[in-house]
Amino acid sequence: MTAAVGNPVFEVVSLKKSFGGLVVTNDVSLSMAAGDRVALIGPNGAGKTTFVNLVTGTLAPSSGEVRLGGEVITGLDASARVKRGLVRSFQVTRLFQDMTAAEHLGLAVLQREGRSGRIFGNFLTMPDVMQEVEHRLETLRLTALMHRKVREIAYGQQRLLEIAIALALKPKVLLLDEPAAGVPQSDVGLIEQALNELPADLAVLMIEHDMDLVFRFAKKVVVLAAGAVIFDGAPGDATRDPRVREAYLGSYADAGRVA
Amino acid sequence: MAVDVSSRDMGAMRRRRRRSLMRDVVGVGVIVLAAAIGYFAFPDNLALLTRIIAVALLVLSLDLVTGYCGVATLGHAALFGSGAYAAGILSAHFGINDPLLMTLAGLIGGALAGLLSGLVMLRAHGLPQLVLSIALIHLFHELANKMSSFTGGSDGLSGIAPDPIFGRFEFDLFGNTAYVFAVVMLLVVFVLLRILVRSPFGMLCRGLKEDPLRIRAMGASPKRAIVKMYGISGAVAGLGGALNAISTQVVGLDTLSFTQSAEALVMLALGGTGSLFGALAGTVAFMMFQDYVSSVNPFHWLTMVGALLIAVVLFAPKGIYGTVAAFLEKRREGRP
Amino acid sequence: MQTIFSIGIDALAYGMILFVISIGLSVTMGLMRVVNLAHGAFAMIGGYVASYISRDLGLGYAPAILAAVVATIVIAVPIERFLYRRIYGAPELTQVLMTIGITFCIIGLANYLMGPTLKTIPLSDVLQQPVDLGFRSISAHRLFAIFCGLAVALCLWLAIEKTGFGIRLRASVDNAAMASALGVRTEIIYAVSFAVAVGLAAFGGVVGAELLPVEPYYALRYLVTFLVVVSVGGAGSIGGTLLACLLLGAVDTTGRYLLPEFGEFFFYLAVIAIICVFPNGLMKGAK
Numbered sequence: 001m002t003a004a005v006g007n008p009v010f011e012v013v014s015l016k017k018s019f020g021g022l023v024v025t026n027d028v029s030l031s032m033a034a035g036d037r038v039a040l041i042g043p044n045g046a047g048k049t050t051f052v053n054l055v056t057g058t059l060a061p062s063s064g065e066v067r068l069g070g071e072v073i074t075g076l077d078a079s080a081r082v083k084r085g086l087v088r089s090f091q092v093t094r095l096f097q098d099m100t101a102a103e104h105l106g107l108a109v110l111q112r113e114g115r116s117g118r119i120f121g122n123f124l125t126m127p128d129v130m131q132e133v134e135h136r137l138e139t140l141r142l143t144a145l146m147h148r149k150v151r152e153i154a155y156g157q158q159r160l161l162e163i164a165i166a167l168a169l170k171p172k173v174l175l176l177d178e179p180a181a182g183v184p185q186s187d188v189g190l191i192e193q194a195l196n197e198l199p200a201d202l203a204v205l206m207i208e209h210d211m212d213l214v215f216r217f218a219k220k221v222v223v224l225a226a227g228a229v230i231f232d233g234a235p236g237d238a239t240r241d242p243r244v245r246e247a248y249l250g251s252y253a254d255a256g257r258v259a
Numbered sequence: 260m261a262v263d264v265s266s267r268d269m270g271a272m273r274r275r276r277r278r279s280l281m282r283d284v285v286g287v288g289v290i291v292l293a294a295a296i297g298y299f300a301f302p303d304n305l306a307l308l309t310r311i312i313a314v315a316l317l318v319l320s321l322d323l324v325t326g327y328c329g330v331a332t333l334g335h336a337a338l339f340g341s342g343a344y345a346a347g348i349l350s351a352h353f354g355i356n357d358p359l360l361m362t363l364a365g366l367i368g369g370a371l372a373g374l375l376s377g378l379v380m381l382r383a384h385g386l387p388q389l390v391l392s393i394a395l396i397h398l399f400h401e402l403a404n405k406m407s408s409f410t411g412g413s414d415g416l417s418g419i420a421p422d423p424i425f426g427r428f429e430f431d432l433f434g435n436t437a438y439v440f441a442v443v444m445l446l447v448v449f450v451l452l453r454i455l456v457r458s459p460f461g462m463l464c465r466g467l468k469e470d471p472l473r474i475r476a477m478g479a480s481p482k483r484a485i486v487k488m489y490g491i492s493g494a495v496a497g498l499g500g501a502l503n504a505i506s507t508q509v510v511g512l513d514t515l516s517f518t519q520s521a522e523a524l525v526m527l528a529l530g531g532t533g534s535l536f537g538a539l540a541g542t543v544a545f546m547m548f549q550d551y552v553s554s555v556n557p558f559h560w561l562t563m564v565g566a567l568l569i570a571v572v573l574f575a576p577k578g579i580y581g582t583v584a585a586f587l588e589k590r591r592e593g594r595p
Numbered sequence: 596m597q598t599i600f601s602i603g604i605d606a607l608a609y610g611m612i613l614f615v616i617s618i619g620l621s622v623t624m625g626l627m628r629v630v631n632l633a634h635g636a637f638a639m640i641g642g643y644v645a646s647y648i649s650r651d652l653g654l655g656y657a658p659a660i661l662a663a664v665v666a667t668i669v670i671a672v673p674i675e676r677f678l679y680r681r682i683y684g685a686p687e688l689t690q691v692l693m694t695i696g697i698t699f700c701i702i703g704l705a706n707y708l709m710g711p712t713l714k715t716i717p718l719s720d721v722l723q724q725p726v727d728l729g730f731r732s733i734s735a736h737r738l739f740a741i742f743c744g745l746a747v748a749l750c751l752w753l754a755i756e757k758t759g760f761g762i763r764l765r766a767s768v769d770n771a772a773m774a775s776a777l778g779v780r781t782e783i784i785y786a787v788s789f790a791v792a793v794g795l796a797a798f799g800g801v802v803g804a805e806l807l808p809v810e811p812y813y814a815l816r817y818l819v820t821f822l823v824v825v826s827v828g829g830a831g832s833i834g835g836t837l838l839a840c841l842l843l844g845a846v847d848t849t850g851r852y853l854l855p856e857f858g859e860f861f862f863y864l865a866v867i868a869i870i871c872v873f874p875n876g877l878m879k880g881a882k
């Protein structure tokens with residue numbers, strides 16, 4: 001459906017999923033090249049999170065195919081997809097309450113390097129790991145929270161930590177599920193700054209409700225409604241598209257946010 | 260300003276690491292001290308103390324999968340019993356009586372049983388998984404029962420005659436050597452496990468217990484981690500089994516029983532899951548209590564264990580160690 | 596031929612007994628999501644009460660059944676109120692510990708009050724007679740057990756499919772939070788289902804005493820079997836439970852007849868194999 005310029009690094013072909021009789025993903029296709037910035041939007045319950053769950057292997061699709069760098073990964077386990085470079089963040093933060101920020105990042109770095117199975121040593125004493133951890137925290141201005149447990153960290157900063165973990169896995173394709181969801185308005189700027197500083201060659205698909213953020217971030221918008229793609233094009237055209245207006249105005253009282 | 264916060268945090272981290280290191284030292288100290296007190300307080304009952312240590316290894320091993328990985332199991336004695344039979348069979352049937360080789364056999368036997376259990380347990384979750392664990396322990400039990408030419412069946416495996424350790428320290432009638440052997444083994448295992456739970460793998464498992472989906476999203480395979488932990492856990496339980504075989508010179512079917520598995524879980528819950536100290540405290544408290552009650556009134560033993568369990572769930576869900584640790588933590592935070 | 600027929604009848608009777616005892620466990624597990632390891636203990640209490648009424652007091656089989664069901668419910672309801680309610684929604688490990696604690700207590704008390712020996716429940720005269728089917732005669736008790744199983748299955752099916760209580764029960768099983776938001780008082784549903792489940796367990800404990808003899812370790816000895824039935828059948832499914840009971844009854848009985856030496860071994864092996872292939876229960880299919 002979407003023709004990405006250059007070699008697509010990430011392709012989804014005719015993905016379908018139904019829960020019993022409810023079709024939540026209806027023939028969705030998508031293609032992204034390195035460096036793409038795509039926003040996936042749509043009213044609540046449109047199936048955006050389900051789409052991410054399907055492509056990352058958290059849920060099994062009813063039919064369809066997912067390709068990463070040309071390789072079909074539809075049958076692979078979620079963890080194997082991450083190893084190949086397809087990484088996601090969660091709509092609601094999933095972090096370990098009793099672990100520190102440094103421990104989360106250390107674990108991600110060790111995992112990426114295949115060292116998370118080591119049964120001796122402590123990464124706090126591994127200079128290479130610690131250097132990277134410190135660097136990544138610094139980039140997201142989280143250095144001060146390095147040795148704080150997650151339960152002591154404000155939600156906005158937990159969202160940043162989620163992004164940091166995803167980046168520490170050195171993804172080729174990053175799927176961000178509402179990175180600013182639940183963040184107080186005063187902290188949204190921090191998230192946006194982090195988004196702007198994402199590596200340039202990374203392909204990023206972001207789900208987001210805040211249209212201002214979408215306009216500034218994305219070069220392309222895909223609109224999902226009731227599981228199907230109803231629009232795919234430039235952000236500016238999206239708000240003028242009658243089907244998009246219909247989807248939002250028909251089922252979503254807060255029309256002001258689209259306009 | 261930011262630098263300030265950060266340096267305060269670095270301090271906090273250093274303090275935390277120092278405290279953790281200190282706990283290692285204190286832990287080793289407490290074990291040595293408790294062992295010495297036990298030796299002088301119960302000189303006629305060293306056999307009981309040795310058995311407590313063997314069971315403590317089983318409970319530590321259970322803590323690895325239940326406390327650190329979140330797998331509830333009622334079949335963990337399969338690992339302990341396999342270690343015991345491996346060590347016992349080596350001596351009784353193959354005439355290899357070197358206690359260190361027997362210990363090694365126990366470790367390997369336990370690890371293999373652990374890997375097998377882990378692979379089976381992975382197949383299901385929730386109630387079916389629990390049922391798998393119960394079916395596994397019964398299967399092991401039946402197998403040992405039926406292969407009586409090898410295992411002695413319900414009469415138990417006898418004819419185990421360990422040589423002196425290093426050819427010098429003979430296993431005496433009073434159980435002195437066995438006790439010292441047991442204490443040394445426990446210390447070595449304890450230190451190694453402290454290292455394990457702080458290692459990257461230990462951290463991975465802690466994360467796995469809290470949120471397997473997050474762990475998968477980091478690219479780690481929960482299944483592989485659980486099987487690996489089961490293998491390690493089996494090695495530890497196998498050591499306990501071997502110790503039991505060497506010190507008592509018999510192996511009974513009860514080492515491979517549902518009851519032993521359930522009791523291990525009770526001990527772990529009593530002490531507190533997810534901490535090595537909890538596992539040790541629970542084992543000692545339970546087995547001392549058992550020894551006392553069964554000498555007073557064996558009839559009520561099961562009723563008391565049941566009541567104890569209910570009380571723990573209702574009033575001390577973190578167990579003995581967890582409750583004390585939380586109390587101390589609160590006091591420490593209360594101080595400026 | 597002879598053997599096959601008697602294996603078949605025994606397997607069927609055994610399967611039906613398993614069904615009567617386990618179906619309550621299955622429904623409560625599906626409904627309350629509690630891993631209840633004490634279910635067998637309630638069946639055992641039923642057996643003890645019946646034995647006392649019918650053997651020690653000589654009051655006959657039918658009053659014994661009735662008394663067993665009533666007494667077990669009377670004992671179980673406070674346990675539900677004060678202990679089970681504390682563990683609804685708790686982690687699995689907590690539920691295991693609590694319910695195994697209850698089981699241990701009941702075993703210990705049974706041992707203390709009734710002694711360690713087997714307790715028989717004398718059958719009424721009618722049930723002791725063989726019934727002549729023309730070509731074969733079979734024990735009336737076996738027939739009675741099969742009849743009880745079918746009757747329980749039918750009554751439960753009617754109650755769940757055709758009554759208002761059944762509708763609310765199904766709603767609570769599907770989504771307890773939603774059901775209570777819609778005004779269903781889930782704690783009452785829980786309490787009633789628990790009482791019914793325990794009553795059925797006691798009933799099964801009495802009727803099945805010939806096959807599963809009553810003694811203090813009953814609660815642990817057959818626990819695995821009941822739990823296996825639920826996990827193989829899928830918690831909350833009547834059809835699945837019935838199927839699982841018939842299947843396991845057949846495996847177990849055949850094993851005991853043909854390979855008495857290795858019966859239990861193959862039983863547990865079969866259990867592990869079935870769960871590994873159908874981790875979500877037979878009716879939900881392999882996944």
Ligand SMILES: Nc1ncnc2c1ncn2[C@@H]1O[C@H](COP(=O)(O)OP(=O)(O)O)[C@@H](O)[C@H]1O
Nearest residue numbers: 019022024042043044045046047048049050051
């Ligand atoms: N596991 C599930 N079972 C049944 N329905 C589900 C499940 N997960 C999501 N859904 C349904 O799928 C639809 C899409 O959900 P979701 O992907 O979370 O929407 P979005 O992220 O766009 O808000 C919703 O109607 C939701 O109720």
Ligand SMILES: [Mg+2]
Nearest residue numbers: 048049050091
């Ligand atoms: Mg969503």
